[in-house]
Amino acid sequence: MPWYLYLALKQLFPTGRRFPFFTVISILGVALGVALLIVSISVMGGFGHEIRRMIVETQGDVQVRARGLIENPAEVRAQLAQVPGVVATTPFAEGVVLLEHASRPAYPNVQGVSLTHVGQVIPLRRYVRMGSLDHLDDESIILSAQLAVAIGARVGDTVELYSPLLLQKLRQDEIFLPRGLRVAGIFEVGHQQLDSTVVLVTLRLMQDIYGLGGAVHGINIKIAPDADADGVARAINRILPDTLRARSWAELNQDFLFVLQLEKNMIFFLLTFIIVVSAFSVTSSLLIAVVRKTREIGLLSALGGKPRHVAACFCFQGFLIGLGGTIFGLGLGFAALHFRNDMVTAFTKLTSSETVLARFYQFSQLPSYSAPGDVTAIIVCSIVISTLAGLLPAWRAAKLNPVEALRSE
C-alpha cells in the first residue's frame, strides 16, 4: 500500500483508538444524506412505477389509432398479430356521453371494450370492485367508483345515457328516448382522474350509440414482457398504412412522464445538498487537520515524501469518508425502505391519522422501487462529492513549504 494511503487510513482510524470521533461523525453525515436520497428516490420511483403500471394496464403497451376511424379492425388486428413482440390486441371505441341518474348528470368518457379480447390486454377484472365484468352486456354499464358516488348510482340501478348522436337526432325533431343502462359493476383503478371520469360499455353498444357501424377508434396492444414498447411501435408503423399510427405508452404520456421525471430530478438535486453540506464539514475538519499536522507534513517532506503524495493522503481521506458514508448510508436507506410500511403504520398510529392516510393516498402500502441507475447515481455523487471535499485541504497540504512547516513550533 502506498504510504499516503496507509497514512490516510491511519489518520482516520488511529492505532489504539476505539472511537475515532472525526471519522465517525463525518461518515455519519454522508451516510444520512445517502440514506435520505435512497429512501426519497426509491419512494418517488415507487410512485412513478405504480403510475406507469396503471397507465400500461389501462391503455396497453402500444396503441394504434387512425386519423378518423379504423374501418376494418379485424384486418388490422390480423396484421398486428404478425409483428414480433405483439402478444394480444383489443379494439376500442371512445367518446363523451351525458349520463344521468336521479337527476344528477355527469359527462364521463365512455370506453367501448371488446368483451372477448379486452381481458388479454387490460386486466380490467382486477379493478372491478363491485358487481362483475361478466355481468356486462349490451344493456349495461360499468361505472368508475368516484363517478358512481357523484351521481349516486349503485350496482343494479339504472342510469340514462344520452349520446351526441341522440342529441343530434333530437334536434331534428325525431323522438328518441335515452338509453337506460343497468349498472353491472363499479371499478376503481386508484387513479384520481380515471376513477372520476370513465365508464365502460361493450364495444357493440358504443358502436351503436355513436353510429360507428363496424368501425373502432383504436386498438390497444399488449407486448411480450421483454419487448420494448417503442421498438414494437416502430415495427408496427413500418407495416401499417400511413393513415394508422402506433404509439407506445411512453410516447402517449410523454408530458406526464416528463413531469414525473422532473419531480424526481428536483428531489435528487435538493437532497444532494445534504451530502454537499456534510462534505463542507469534512473539508473544514480536514483543513483543521492540515493546520494541526503542519509539522508532520514538513517531516514527510524531510523523509522524502512528494507534495502530490501528501495531497493524495488528504484527498484519500475524503474519498474514504465518502466510501464509508455511502456504504453505511446504503445500508441505512435500504433498511428504512424495508421497514417503511411498519414505520408509516407506527407514525399514523402515533398521530392517530390512519384514516386520513387512507383517504388521501390511493396506496395503502408505500410503494418503493430503487432503479439501479438511480442508486448508481447516488453512489457516484456521494463518493465524488466527498473526494472533492478533500481536494482543498489536499491542495493546502501540498502547498506547504516544508521548511516553514518544520519551523512552525
Next chain:
Amino acid sequence: MAEPARSSDSLNVERSALNVERSAGGGPILQARGLAKSYLSGDRRIEVLRGTDLDVAAGESVSIRGESGSGKSTLLHLLAGLDAPDAGTLAWAGAPIVAADATERRATYLGMVFQSFYLIPELDALQNVLMASRILGRPGPADRARARELLGRVGLAGRVTHLPAQLSGGERQRVALARALMNSPPLILADEPTGNLDERTGDTVIELLLSLCRETGTALVLVTHNAAHAAKTHRGLFLHDGVLR
C-alpha cells in the same frame, strides 16, 4: 534506562553493500560551496548565511554550534535540499543537488533528526520507523525486521507497539533516531536533538546517536548548544556571522 545492545550484525551486513556507493570516488559525502540565504523581515533583509562552505567525508561526524538565530537550522535545511539557497551550490556524493528535485533522493540519502522529534501521533513506534521505508514504497518483511532491530538497538524493543503519546521525550527521540537510520542513509542531519530533553537523557541520546553512526559508518552533522556533545564529534564548527569556521 536500559543500555542499548551494543552491536547488530545484520545492520552492518546491510550497510556494507551501501558503503560501496557511499565511498564511491572517495569524495565528500556532502559538499556545500558559498551557500547564502537571506530573509526579508518587514522591509529589512536579514542575511542569515553569507556564503559558507562545508565538506563532510563519509563516516565523519561534524558538530555545529552557534547562537540562537545564527542560522544553524537554515543551514541544515539547505544541506537537506529542503530549501533553495540564494547563492551557492550543494552536492551529495559529488552529484549536484537542486532543492526542487531533491525530494526523491533525500529518502535514501539523508536521515533527519529534529529537536521536537516529529513522530506521527497516530502511528506506533514501529510504524513511525517504518514510515521511512514506506515512503520508498517497500515495507516488506525485511524492512519490518530491520525496524524492530533498530528499535531494539535504541533500547525500545519492548515498546514497539507504543504510541508516541505513551513514550517519554527521550524514548521518542530514540524512535526518531531509528527512523533516521531506517533507510541506511550515508548521512544524518541532526538539529539540536537534545534541545527538548533533560541533560542526562540528552547525554544518552547523543551517545546512542554517535555510536550508531560509528557502527554503521554514517556521517553526521550535529547542531548542538552543548559543548560536551560537540567535543565528541570528529570536528567542531561554529556558525557566526553567517559563515562556518
